[in-house]
Amino acid sequence: MKAFALTLLASVTLSCARAERVTSDPLQSWNEGPAKASILSFVARVTTAGGPDFVRPAERIATFDNDGTLWAEQPLYFQFLFAIDRLKVLAPEHPEWKGREPFASLVKGDTTTAFASGEHAVLDALAASHAGVTTEEFEKVVRDWLATARHPKTQAPFTQMVYAPMLELLTFLRANGFKTFIVSGGGVEFMRAFAEETYGIPPEQVIGSRGKETLEMRDGKPVILKVPGVEFIDDGPGKPIAIQRFIGRRPIAAFGNSDGDLQMLQWTCSGAGARFCLFVHHTDGEREWAYDRASSVGKLDKGLDQATADGWTVVNMRTDWRRVFASEAK
Amino acid sequence: MKAFALTLLASVTLSCARAERVTSDPLQSWNEGPAKASILSFVARVTTAGGPDFVRPAERIATFDNDGTLWAEQPLYFQFLFAIDRLKVLAPEHPEWKGREPFASLVKGDTTTAFASGEHAVLDALAASHAGVTTEEFEKVVRDWLATARHPKTQAPFTQMVYAPMLELLTFLRANGFKTFIVSGGGVEFMRAFAEETYGIPPEQVIGSRGKETLEMRDGKPVILKVPGVEFIDDGPGKPIAIQRFIGRRPIAAFGNSDGDLQMLQWTCSGAGARFCLFVHHTDGEREWAYDRASSVGKLDKGLDQATADGWTVVNMRTDWRRVFASEAK
Numbered sequence: 001m002k003a004f005a006l007t008l009l010a011s012v013t014l015s016c017a018r019a020e021r022v023t024s025d026p027l028q029s030w031n032e033g034p035a036k037a038s039i040l041s042f043v044a045r046v047t048t049a050g051g052p053d054f055v056r057p058a059e060r061i062a063t064f065d066n067d068g069t070l071w072a073e074q075p076l077y078f079q080f081l082f083a084i085d086r087l088k089v090l091a092p093e094h095p096e097w098k099g100r101e102p103f104a105s106l107v108k109g110d111t112t113t114a115f116a117s118g119e120h121a122v123l124d125a126l127a128a129s130h131a132g133v134t135t136e137e138f139e140k141v142v143r144d145w146l147a148t149a150r151h152p153k154t155q156a157p158f159t160q161m162v163y164a165p166m167l168e169l170l171t172f173l174r175a176n177g178f179k180t181f182i183v184s185g186g187g188v189e190f191m192r193a194f195a196e197e198t199y200g201i202p203p204e205q206v207i208g209s210r211g212k213e214t215l216e217m218r219d220g221k222p223v224i225l226k227v228p229g230v231e232f233i234d235d236g237p238g239k240p241i242a243i244q245r246f247i248g249r250r251p252i253a254a255f256g257n258s259d260g261d262l263q264m265l266q267w268t269c270s271g272a273g274a275r276f277c278l279f280v281h282h283t284d285g286e287r288e289w290a291y292d293r294a295s296s297v298g299k300l301d302k303g304l305d306q307a308t309a310d311g312w313t314v315v316n317m318r319t320d321w322r323r324v325f326a327s328e329a330k
Numbered sequence: 331m332k333a334f335a336l337t338l339l340a341s342v343t344l345s346c347a348r349a350e351r352v353t354s355d356p357l358q359s360w361n362e363g364p365a366k367a368s369i370l371s372f373v374a375r376v377t378t379a380g381g382p383d384f385v386r387p388a389e390r391i392a393t394f395d396n397d398g399t400l401w402a403e404q405p406l407y408f409q410f411l412f413a414i415d416r417l418k419v420l421a422p423e424h425p426e427w428k429g430r431e432p433f434a435s436l437v438k439g440d441t442t443t444a445f446a447s448g449e450h451a452v453l454d455a456l457a458a459s460h461a462g463v464t465t466e467e468f469e470k471v472v473r474d475w476l477a478t479a480r481h482p483k484t485q486a487p488f489t490q491m492v493y494a495p496m497l498e499l500l501t502f503l504r505a506n507g508f509k510t511f512i513v514s515g516g517g518v519e520f521m522r523a524f525a526e527e528t529y530g531i532p533p534e535q536v537i538g539s540r541g542k543e544t545l546e547m548r549d550g551k552p553v554i555l556k557v558p559g560v561e562f563i564d565d566g567p568g569k570p571i572a573i574q575r576f577i578g579r580r581p582i583a584a585f586g587n588s589d590g591d592l593q594m595l596q597w598t599c600s601g602a603g604a605r606f607c608l609f610v611h612h613t614d615g616e617r618e619w620a621y622d623r624a625s626s627v628g629k630l631d632k633g634l635d636q637a638t639a640d641g642w643t644v645v646n647m648r649t650d651w652r653r654v655f656a657s658e659a660k
Contacts, residue, residue, distance in 0.1 A: 061534075196388070240552060240554060245540065
């Protein structure tokens, strides 16, 4: 009995040592500084039972933009690169695309000429690349693409171009009772194909833009077919609306990197009680890309002004992040 | 040390005894019979690690209709009764409703005359009763109504007219790693006002019909305003579409009571692997209400045929449920 008790105590001690080691720095890819300190302080405040800022776990909702916040978005949104590849695959079945813009240029990968047809026409063409398959077939198409496609600059698989500090942040928040959601302008079914494996975020916690779909019977069984047309754009003012629709509860923390996230952060930080808003500022032209107010992708202009005025956290990627991509050695 | 070890062992034994007692019959409001047996058997199969039907917890999605499945829906959907009460409150601000149908009759509670204007006109009028307030104001309106309104027949608060066997089922599924969702034709924000407290289902797991909304700035802060108009009807073929939109994963179990749930059950039970579909059949005219193929509320006709043909579980409320309402003594 004594031996048993000792073994038991030893294993308890061991578990505590392990827990100590793991939790000693949950944000090890973050350099010490105001950004990291603001995260640690906020989480401590809302999780301190009996404290003035305590928030019960069910209300610890945190929402994250995806492109430029959880993974890179240069030189173009990755889903845009997927859509171009998909148009190339589908082109032989669509002789009508030949000579018709913006399809003809997109299939050639010439986005400059394609955009001369107007942004709306390009978006319609990209939406066409996502249609004509069932939702389950589409998931497989995305998974297959992610398994083989490589980023044009780094030659890395796209799912390795996720930010190590943000992965740690997701894990840290969840370990503290938060429920983490993606709320992104990206297509919801594109993101769901990798969000669970890559971010630990299950499909029901991924909110995004979406195309139209219909329910059809095939051989007596229902299928959900993706059809042409855009149903909802989850960007700008669409983000608080989508949060209300899908979550029905105002987040207490929100994370973005562009003006498209501004309304989500405003919605989050104008609620009562302790709130946390953070912009990732792309300042690292060497390890990643440097862009903000003048960028066509991930423009951060008004957001930067409001973050400064309201004291939101702005991550200086160059100085705040010890490591950028999850694929880099620790 | 020995005393410590003994105390420890004693407390382990006590915990096990307590667990034993709680799990001895997780469905105590269900009579023994094929319905109860089918639930227990399904849950055992999908949770047996290493078994042929094992489903990992992340994929244990269960969806429940609300009206007629989790709580009663007679003599009218409870939200309909709420909307009529709300129209009465709002009527003084809307002199234009006087003499205008279906408003005039609805405000008088005369639904028969109101429906002579057509179902669509009535739905529009009911939608008007939900508009003109922010989402947060609306939640308070619903909570206040639920706290004071009484059911016309039983005089019970509406949140006590939930089915005890279904509450046990929700708890039992969650204890077995399931994530439980509401997927109902009812208004999502109406249901969210009580779903967490009444069913243990947080707002982000409540899917329903919804009106339109807009994001507005008030005193420099964003609010989400409910405006007239219906955005989405979560009924019939809308249910699988909504499940795909919100959950992005096909449920392995679905629970309904009417033909409006049929497509949800078809979508659920036509997936690969172990699946479970159940209809609550309202057969108890004494303790509740008896209705099915010819009812204007909660019509169950085609669903009953397919349930029989496909071997889905059909709950005979009169014989399968020992207790109906949560408010009854155990």
